[in-house]
Amino acid sequence: MDLEKEVRRISELARIKVGDYENFSKNFLKILDFFKKIDELNLENESPFFYLEHLRTELRKDEVKEFTDVNLLFFNSPEKKGNFFVAEAPIESD
Amino acid sequence: MSLIRKIISNYKEGNNFPSEVLNNFFSKAKENKFNSFITLNEKVFDDADILDRKVREKKIEGRLFGIPISVKDNILVKNLRTTCASKILENYIAPYDATVIERIKREGALIVGKTNLDEFAMGSSNEYSYFGPAFNPFDKERVPGGSSGGSAISVANDEAVLSLGSDTGGSVRLPASFCGVYGLKPTYGAVSRYGLIAFASSLDQIGPFSKYVEDLEIIFDVIKGKDEKDNTSVKYPDLKVEIGYPLKIGVLKESFSDKVEDEIKEKLDEFILFLEKENVAKIKEFEMESFEYAIAVYYIIACAEASSNLARYDGILYGFKKKGENLLSMYENTRTHGFGEEVKRRILFGTFVLKSGYYEEYYLKAQKARTKILREFLKNFEKFDLLLMPVSPTLPFKIKEKVEDPLKMYLSDIFTVSVNLAGLPAIAFPYTFSKNNLPIGFQFIGKFFDEYLFFSLLKKIESLLN
Numbered sequence: 001m002d003l004e005k006e007v008r009r010i011s012e013l014a015r016i017k018v019g020d021y022e023n024f025s026k027n028f029l030k031i032l033d034f035f036k037k038i039d040e041l042n043l044e045n046e047s048p049f050f051y052l053e054h055l056r057t058e059l060r061k062d063e064v065k066e067f068t069d070v071n072l073l074f075f076n077s078p079e080k081k082g083n084f085f086v087a088e089a090p091i092e093s094d
Numbered sequence: 095m096s097l098i099r100k101i102i103s104n105y106k107e108g109n110n111f112p113s114e115v116l117n118n119f120f121s122k123a124k125e126n127k128f129n130s131f132i133t134l135n136e137k138v139f140d141d142a143d144i145l146d147r148k149v150r151e152k153k154i155e156g157r158l159f160g161i162p163i164s165v166k167d168n169i170l171v172k173n174l175r176t177t178c179a180s181k182i183l184e185n186y187i188a189p190y191d192a193t194v195i196e197r198i199k200r201e202g203a204l205i206v207g208k209t210n211l212d213e214f215a216m217g218s219s220n221e222y223s224y225f226g227p228a229f230n231p232f233d234k235e236r237v238p239g240g241s242s243g244g245s246a247i248s249v250a251n252d253e254a255v256l257s258l259g260s261d262t263g264g265s266v267r268l269p270a271s272f273c274g275v276y277g278l279k280p281t282y283g284a285v286s287r288y289g290l291i292a293f294a295s296s297l298d299q300i301g302p303f304s305k306y307v308e309d310l311e312i313i314f315d316v317i318k319g320k321d322e323k324d325n326t327s328v329k330y331p332d333l334k335v336e337i338g339y340p341l342k343i344g345v346l347k348e349s350f351s352d353k354v355e356d357e358i359k360e361k362l363d364e365f366i367l368f369l370e371k372e373n374v375a376k377i378k379e380f381e382m383e384s385f386e387y388a389i390a391v392y393y394i395i396a397c398a399e400a401s402s403n404l405a406r407y408d409g410i411l412y413g414f415k416k417k418g419e420n421l422l423s424m425y426e427n428t429r430t431h432g433f434g435e436e437v438k439r440r441i442l443f444g445t446f447v448l449k450s451g452y453y454e455e456y457y458l459k460a461q462k463a464r465t466k467i468l469r470e471f472l473k474n475f476e477k478f479d480l481l482l483m484p485v486s487p488t489l490p491f492k493i494k495e496k497v498e499d500p501l502k503m504y505l506s507d508i509f510t511v512s513v514n515l516a517g518l519p520a521i522a523f524p525y526t527f528s529k530n531n532l533p534i535g536f537q538f539i540g541k542f543f544d545e546y547l548f549f550s551l552l553k554k555i556e557s558l559l560n
Contacts, residue, residue, distance in 0.1 A: 014445040022151060028442070035394055037387055043462040058131055078410075078415035089421065
């Protein structure tokens with residue numbers, strides 16, 4: 001695999017740019033190699049969900065609770081207009 | 095010994111007022127000698143005035159009445175800034191109280207302020223903070239441990255009686271151990287996570303710090319239990335703790351490996367002899383095949399969950415925003431400039447291990463290994479009541495010693511992460527000091543909901559050691 005190409009692709013997916021892709025990829029590989037260590041474990045008969053079995057999730061009642069303090073939703077927003085969040089247009093205009 | 099009971103009985107006898115006690119702790123917090131606080135709660139004196147009046151009227155009620163408490167800056171306290179030690183939340187004001195905060199406020203707690211941490215709780219040294227590193231109160235050239243470094247310091251340095259932190263892979267226990275205080279990582283689900291800013295939701299638990307084990311029990315009593323706002327929280331079972339001494343305690347074989355510093359091994363040996371001599375426990379070594387794989391398993395799962403949880407920081411709903419030509423470039427600008435290096439590294443790892451083509455190779459295998467780790471723990475609990483091991487393989491290390499090498503930093507968590515993967519409870523406790531006067535602590539690991547067994551046992555050990 002071309003790791004630097006892969007790192008560029010995940011950086012696109014995560015919406016995060018990396019300063020020096022070559023150097024970052026080298027360090028990335030070091031840690032990936034370390035992660036590969038788990039291949040030594042015999043995991044043939046293990047379930048990926050067993051660790052959750054002691055938890056019994058109870059769902060709460062599906063009841064509507066009125067929420068009126070609209071300002072609470074907006075006061076941390078970096079840009080707003082009335083009761084709308086402002087964002088750049090997702091499609092290019094011609 | 096309980097500092098909480100002592101303070102409250104002083105209120106009852108009219109020796110002190112809450113605002114006086116608060117002032118003692120608050121003024122030390124304000125000095126901020128070890129950079130333990132990001133934000134102080136200046137308005138807390140108004141709350142103390144109300145409690146002063148109650149003391150005069152002899153209406154002292156609440157299990158934490160007039161007790162100064164600090165809170166890690168990834169737990170929401172209404173109307174206070176909550177930064178997660180990140181530029182991306184530098185000016186974020188919490189619009190509501192976390193459930194744990196609601197519960198401690200109801201019992202009369204006074205919130206001193208918000209404590210320093212590694213950005214988004216990702217780190218083991220408190221060096222990855224946008225607000226600068228925190229320093230070990232026993233040696234300012236060393237780290238306090240992380241990620242809840244500020245919380246541990248605030249308790250060790252009498253800036254608060256108690257603190258609330260969070261433990262995803264050791265983030266309560268490691269700083270507790272490096273700063274010489276108690277730190278509890280509760281059973282997964284024992285404490286509500288509502289209002290805790292998510293890092294890795296299947297591993298995160300809120301846990302308290304204190305100087306005395308009895309105080310840890312008092313605050314755990316207050317914060318534990320089912321919360322309908324967090325459906326992974328559970329009703330804490332009504333268990334009676336009856337301990338038959340000597341307990342059967344297993345000590346992990348790797349505690350004595352060459353990866354662990356000699357002084358820690360010597361003191362652990364000494365502690366084991368002490369437990370046996372006092373007939374508190376019979377101790378035998380145990381092995382765990384999965385132990386040495388736990389770090390890899392942990393970082394795969396934690397990064398995967400973080401990459402998903404931190405997708406919400408997009409510059410639109412809240413937090414830092416850096417404009418761009420279009421929506422995509424705004425996202426990229428905001429996230430590239432808003433997050434620190436370690437957070438970005440972990441988001442990218444998480445994105446990688448979840449990407450199609452790699453998912454089976456990394457994430458799925460890690461989940462299966464997680465099952466194996468829990469299974470091995472449960473097998474050992476057929477033979478032992480509790481397990482014992484160090485919290486850290488090293489004494490508190492020097493600032494900048496590991497910060498450039500992420501893998502080296504990750505290995506600081508070798509003794510702590512497997513507990514989070516299994517969802518079990520563990521408690522870090524202070525034992526002694528090294529030749530250079532640095533704290534040395536160990537941890538007990540229990541079965542699900544063994545918190546009260548920890549408290550009983552450690553109260554006995556605390557009284558024997560004094």
